[in-house]
Amino acid sequence: MHTLTTPPPPAFDVLSPQCPSRTVLRHVTDRWTPLIVSALEEGPLRFGRLRERVGGITPKVLTETLRSLERDGLVLRTVGPTSPPRVDYELTELGATLAGPIQTLRSWAQEHAEAVLSARDRYDAE
Amino acid sequence: MHTLTTPPPPAFDVLSPQCPSRTVLRHVTDRWTPLIVSALEEGPLRFGRLRERVGGITPKVLTETLRSLERDGLVLRTVGPTSPPRVDYELTELGATLAGPIQTLRSWAQEHAEAVLSARDRYDAE
DNA sequence: CAGGATCCTTTTTGATACTG
DNA sequence: CAGTATCAAAAAGGATCCTG
Numbered sequence: 001m002h003t004l005t006t007p008p009p010p011a012f013d014v015l016s017p018q019c020p021s022r023t024v025l026r027h028v029t030d031r032w033t034p035l036i037v038s039a040l041e042e043g044p045l046r047f048g049r050l051r052e053r054v055g056g057i058t059p060k061v062l063t064e065t066l067r068s069l070e071r072d073g074l075v076l077r078t079v080g081p082t083s084p085p086r087v088d089y090e091l092t093e094l095g096a097t098l099a100g101p102i103q104t105l106r107s108w109a110q111e112h113a114e115a116v117l118s119a120r121d122r123y124d125a126e
Numbered sequence: 127m128h129t130l131t132t133p134p135p136p137a138f139d140v141l142s143p144q145c146p147s148r149t150v151l152r153h154v155t156d157r158w159t160p161l162i163v164s165a166l167e168e169g170p171l172r173f174g175r176l177r178e179r180v181g182g183i184t185p186k187v188l189t190e191t192l193r194s195l196e197r198d199g200l201v202l203r204t205v206g207p208t209s210p211p212r213v214d215y216e217l218t219e220l221g222a223t224l225a226g227p228i229q230t231l232r233s234w235a236q237e238h239a240e241a242v243l244s245a246r247d248r249y250d251a252e
Numbered sequence: 253c254a255g256g257a258t259c260c261t262t263t264t265t266g267a268t269a270c271t272g
Numbered sequence: 273c274a275g276t277a278t279c280a281a282a283a284a285g286g287a288t289c290c291t292g
Contacts, residue, residue, distance in 0.1 A: 006237035017163060017182035024242045027233035029155035031264080037139060047274050056143030058266060063275060073245025084273040085272085094241055101234045104227045109151035110138035115220055116150050119199025157284080173254050183288060189255060210253040211292085 027072060032057055032065045034102050037091065040075070042098045044090035074098060133237065153198060158191045160185055160228050167225045170216035171225065202223060 012021035014033035027033065032054065037055040039045060051062055066089060074095035080086035089101060138147035149160060153159065165171060165179040172220060177188055195201035200221035208213035234246065 004194045009240075012239045014232055015165060015179060016180055016236055018241075020243055021236045021239035024239045025160065025232065026157060027242075028231065029157075029160060031152065031155075034151065034155060034266095039141060051274095053141060055141055059275065060267090060277090061265065071246055072242045073249075079274095081198060082273095083272090085275085087274060094238065094245070097238065098234060101227075101230045103200040104230050105154065106140055106151065108224060108227045109140055109154060110147045112220065112223065113138045113145075113147035113150045114135075116153075116200075117146055119220070120197055123197040123199075125219075177254095185255060186287090187285065188259095190284095205254095208253095209292085211255085213254060 007021075012111075027068065028102075030065070030100065032061060033069065034106060036062075036065060036069065037074070037095065037099055037102045038106055040095070040102065044088045047087050047089070050089060050119060069095070087103050150198075154224065154228075156174065156175065156191070159188060160232060161202070161229045162188075162191060162195065163225055164232055166215060166217050166221070167229065170204075170214045173194065173215070174211050176215060195221070 013019050014022045014025050016022070018099070035054045035057075036050070039050055047059075051057060052061065054062070057065075062104065066075060066077065068078050073092055076090050076092050076095075078088045078090070080088070130180060139145050140148045140151050142148070146203050161183075161207075162176070162181045165176055171179065173185075173188070177183060177185065180188070183191075192203065196203050199218055202218050204214045204216070206214070
């Protein structure tokens with residue numbers, strides 16, 4: 001083995017302030033991304049259906065978040081040549097690799113919601 | 127089996143706007159929580175060390191986030207009776223259950239940072 | 253050392269109305 | 273249907289200075 005072997009990839013570390021992976025982590029954990037990825041995990045959805053599925057999101061914010069996901073290569077947007085327009089959103093291959101980790105977090109939140117809520121109550125009672 | 131068996135737990139669903147699990151998920155995915163939990167995963171840290179470890183965080187925000195984590199039962203704060211003061215932070219048992227899911231996400235971000243970055247470049251080039 | 257107190261800026265989010 | 277435009281509000285984050 002000599003110096004012509006491929007060099008090790010740069011060590012990304014989210015704990016370092018300038019590490020690009022931190023912006024990636026941040027985006028992936030923003031307010032709506034986990035919910036949208038969760039919603040798309042089961043298959044493509046049209047804009048309107050997605051909006052229904054992700055309760056409480058406004059069209060403006062949904063559009064913004066989807067654009068950003070598209071930019072990051074996580075979501076694919078497909079426009080049908082119809083009128084009225086039909087637009088489908090689906091996870092890309094890369095996006096699909098994110099779905100697992102997000103589900104893990106989602107499950108954690110759902111499974112431990114009660115514990116967190118009661119911890120809050122206890123804390124606030126003091 | 128009859129009706130005296132424990133009833134199923136309420137179905138938490140983060141996709142529902144008023145579901146309490148959503149606030150839990152949101153907190154767990156806020157800007158600094160994943161980084162702090164990551165930093166604490168390897169063991170207790172004092173305030174100053176934690177601040178060094180989580181690059182870029184200001185004392186104010188670190189304090190706020192830690193308080194919030196304490197309130198949610200994820201972090202334990204221990205004050206030593208010394209002068210100058212010594213304060214240790216560590217994950218609670220509940221907090222430790224969160225460390226795994228967070229690591230998963232952190233790893234995803236680090237492993238896919240390049241892919242996301244180049245997707246961004248491609249998108250912006252158009 | 254570990255913050256608390258202030259003040260201020262930036263970023264995010266939301267409400268509402270409108271359009272191809 | 274799938275957005276866009278505009279405006280307003282809020283929340284988060286940051287800079288700085290101070291203290292037991």
